[in-house]
Amino acid sequence: MNLQEQTVGQLARDIPGATALFHKLKLDFCCGGNKPLAEAAAKRGLDIAELVGALEGLNPDPMDHQQTGQLDNPELIEHILTRYHDVHRQQLPELIRLAQRVERVHGGHPACPAGLGAHLEHMQQELEDHMAKEEQILFPMIARGMAGMATAPVMVMRQDHDDHGDALDTVLALTGELTLPDGACNTWRALYAGLETIRQDLMEHIHLENNVLFHRIDGRLGGMRND
The missing domain is CATH 1.20.120 (Four Helix Bundle (Hemerythrin (Met), subunit A))
Incomplete structure (x- = not known):
């Protein structure tokens, strides 16, 4: 499944640094996290190609991701x-x-x-x-x-x-x-x-x-x- 088809919540969970990007773009990844990225981007009037490129270019500190989503x-x-x-x-x-x-x-x-x-x-x-x-x-x-x-x-x-x-x-x-x-x-x-x-x-x-x-x-x- 490509990034456009994945839900915003899934991307926020799986891609370190995605939540900061979504905050900046005012994309709802918590309550509205069940929407596919393409649908959420269209609702906000965002260019989906630019958004996917930004997600693919993320390179945050992986330890922050480990300290949350990978905890038991x-x-x-x-x-x-x-x-x-x-x-x-x-x-x-x-x-x-x-x-x-x-x-x-x-x-x-x-x-x-x-x-x-x-x-x-x-x-x-x-x-x-x-x-x-x-x-x-x-x-x-x-x-x-x-x-x-x-x-x-x-x-x-x-x-x-x-x-x-x-x-x-x-x-x-x-x-x-x-x-x-x-x-x-x-x-x-x-x-x-x-x-x-x-x-x-x-x-x-x-x-x-x-x-x-x-x-x-x-x-x-x-x-x-x-x-």
């Missing part, structure tokens, strides 16, 4: 907990504080991301509930080798991931694709920089679960949605 299940779970679950719990409270401050101070500015603070609070609650279910139910099942019993919870978690992807889309919509207005204050700049960081982190987080850990359970790539 307990090691991968520990990596996810430390690198993503713990980090998200640090990121969101500060982003909520920054968003609320920007809305208070700059509420009259046409580019003010009105409603962002409330959206991030909802996102925090949804993500916390999701991570708790993984930590208390699903991950222990997988670590103990109970793949058959884990199939149904994995499906639920994949659906949650689609919701997280929608939440990220809403962040981009509220912020004009994280576009800062001229003369933006330092708080506004820190907010949008932090949002870009959590966007990348959450996409990488979902990718590792959907396309690596969960793929080992149900053989699927990407999320549940087909849009």
Whole structure:
């Protein structure tokens, strides 16, 4: 199968450095990872030949790939907990504080991301509930080798991931694709920089679960949605 026919999620999983390229081009490799590369590129208006050439030219540090996709299940779970679950719990409270401050101070500015603070609070609650279910139910099942019993919870978690992807889309919509207005204050700049960081982190987080850990359970790539 050539690269154009492989799904974005499969390429993100199998080609070291592909996730950074997909981030740059805003190709969804986590929730939308079940689309063939050619279809995903067409949806974004990207030249498929140039995209394939960029993928074929990647030469990243192979150790980074080994430290994620090639870990066994307990090691991968520990990596996810430390690198993503713990980090998200640090990121969101500060982003909520920054968003609320920007809305208070700059509420009259046409580019003010009105409603962002409330959206991030909802996102925090949804993500916390999701991570708790993984930590208390699903991950222990997988670590103990109970793949058959884990199939149904994995499906639920994949659906949650689609919701997280929608939440990220809403962040981009509220912020004009994280576009800062001229003369933006330092708080506004820190907010949008932090949002870009959590966007990348959450996409990488979902990718590792959907396309690596969960793929080992149900053989699927990407999320549940087909849009």
